[in-house]
Amino acid sequence: MxxxxxxxxxxxxxxxxxxxxxxxxxxxxxxxxxxxxxxxxxxxxxxxxxxxxxxxxxxxxxxxxxxxxxxxxxxxxLKVNRVWDVIIVGMGDIGHGLARYNGFGNRGFQVTMLFDNDPDKVGQTINDLEVFSISGMTEKIKHNKVKIAIVSVPAAVAQTVTDQLVKAGVKAILNYAPIHLNVPKDVQVQHIDPATHLQRMTYYL
Amino acid sequence: MxxxxxxxxxxxxxxxxxxxxxxxxxxxxxxxxxxxxxxxxxxxxxxxxxxxxxxxxxxxxxxxxxxxxxxxxxxxxLKVNRVWDVIIVGMGDIGHGLARYNGFGNRGFQVTMLFDNDPDKVGQTINDLEVFSISGMTEKIKHNKVKIAIVSVPAAVAQTVTDQLVKAGVKAILNYAPIHLNVPKDVQVQHIDPATHLQRMTYYL
Missing domain, CATH: 1.10.10.10 (Winged helix-like DNA-binding domain superfamily/Winged helix DNA-binding domain)
Known part of the structure; x- marks a missing residue:
């Protein structure tokens, strides 16, 4: 085939x-x-x-x-015989954890940039990466031709951030926010939804 | 059928x-x-x-x-026409984020207990729940007949914690640690693995 x-x-x-x-x-x-x-x-x-x-x-x-x-x-x-740049938007608990996550090695991905809109977080360093302001995100994504983003912002702003990512050229989004994201047909979204995973197990209890 | x-x-x-x-x-x-x-x-x-x-x-x-x-x-x-108690073990970034997560409502789950082994974290309150010491975990799980646990501890201790959970009677584990957990046949494990989700999307890039 x-x-x-x-x-x-x-x-x-x-x-x-x-x-x-x-x-x-x-x-x-x-x-x-x-x-x-x-x-x-x-x-x-x-x-x-x-x-x-x-x-x-x-x-x-x-x-x-x-x-x-x-x-x-x-x-x-799967096109993971190379290493893809991945950015993380939202440095709350989950984003912070993902920035320090050591499960991407040998899987085809490396986290290259971190973003948040909280002035207290911008400029901090997490796992050797500086946290940048979301205000400059579009430019940095375009300049580095980043295609993959992880969205770990609060649900209330997840769609707005997604719209910015799509406009900047991102084509694959891993969404940790507990909402459905609307994207154009040429953009992929995967939703990390712990409740769905739990529901796969309750059947057997 | x-x-x-x-x-x-x-x-x-x-x-x-x-x-x-x-x-x-x-x-x-x-x-x-x-x-x-x-x-x-x-x-x-x-x-x-x-x-x-x-x-x-x-x-x-x-x-x-x-x-x-x-x-x-x-x-x-799926047996989610009821509400299942869920405990979270490991109050690092991910566990803390899950303790405050608002995506479980109306899906059949409520987080009822939090555990960590860090003395600085034990006794803290997150989302109205006190963080308990792992040393008393087995007893609390048995007493409350908890069947579902989320494991968000570092990879190095994830198997040890899992063994304790299984011994205490937990039958379904949602694993955020980037390792494979060994469990008996009657225990379900789901692995939250962001790299797997990312690999589902790179094919289309």
Whole structure:
């Protein structure tokens, strides 16, 4: 199948496969099976085989998938075989935590700029990065051609900040504010919503 | 289909449907279609119809789904037609942010207890809740029969804290630490992993 035509629902599962494969690789494992992956991530082996087969032949019957090969292929498809600049807007608790987060390494992202509109926070340094004023944000985004932003501002201003990001050329937004953001069709939004994750578990209680 | 046999992958989509339906309900909308829902959440209309049809007949050809009826049914299936107590362990940036988060209301959860092991934080009040010492955590969890915990401690201690939670009877853990948590089969874990969400978007850049 042409990579341009992969359904969104499959693309959404690939980062989960990639994370599981990287976890196995860190342990020094060289090959895995759809069964093993399925048990790690709670997706059926048949679904995993079907998803992965869309990108070509990765495994042979009986020998399983080559982990380094599959990691490389998934990273290429997801375009994380490079490092993307990411900015964080909103240096409240969550933004501050994300600025110091050490889970982006080896995943294709680096946080390069921080923004807030609180004069007390502007000029502070968090994890070796200076906090800039939102007033100069558009210019800095355009100048550095940043495409990815994390929005961790209060819900009341999240849409306004999003509009500024979109105008500056940002095409992918990770939203921590508990509201729905309206964006043009060519801009992606992912919503970090702890309640949705909790609701996935209550069914089993 | 018997509700006990719903595949995990479908259960994982139901909270996303529920959130979209609640968003429509807040706007006063009474009915919707699989097409409208699909456009809101990026899942195909056919998939949504197939998933929802597993729980019975909710819509009629041409009239669409009744939003209040479908919300009630999904809340019942996901067991969020009640309010679950949730505790947060780790009052760093992320835990502090979650203690003050206002996105749990009307979703089936309330934060009831906060824990940290830093003597400077124990005894503080965040959002009207006192921060308790982790040393008394097991007892408090057992006494209050808490089943759900959010883990927002540093990665280095996340597994130790998880072991304590499991021992105390917690059955569902929302993990913000950037590591994989090992738990028994009867304990659910959801991992809030910003890098995975970012990787879902880079494909489209």
């Amino acid at each position: 042409n990579a341009d035509k992969i359904p969104d629902i499959i693309i959404g599962r690939l980062p989960i496969y990639l994370r599981a494969l990287q976890r196995l690789a860190e342990k020094g494992t060289q090959t895995t099976s759809s069964q093993e992956l399925g048990e790690m991530i709670g997706i059926s082996a048949a679904q995993i085989r079907k998803d992965i087969s869309q990108f070509g032949e990765f495994g042979k019957q009986g020998t399983g998938y080559s982990i380094p090969f599959l990691i490389e292929r998934l990273q290429t498809i | 018997n509700a006990d046999k719903i595949p995990d992958i479908i259960i994982g989509r139901l909270p996303i449907y529920l959130r979209a339906l609640q968003r429509l309900a807040e706007k006063g909308t009474q009915t919707t279609s699989s097409q409208e829902l699909g456009e809101m959440i990026g899942i195909s209309a056919a998939q949504i119809r197939k998933d929802i049809s597993q729980f019975g007949e909710f819509g009629k050809q041409g009239t669409g789904y009744s939003i209040p009826f479908l919300i009630e049914r999904l809340q019942t299936i």
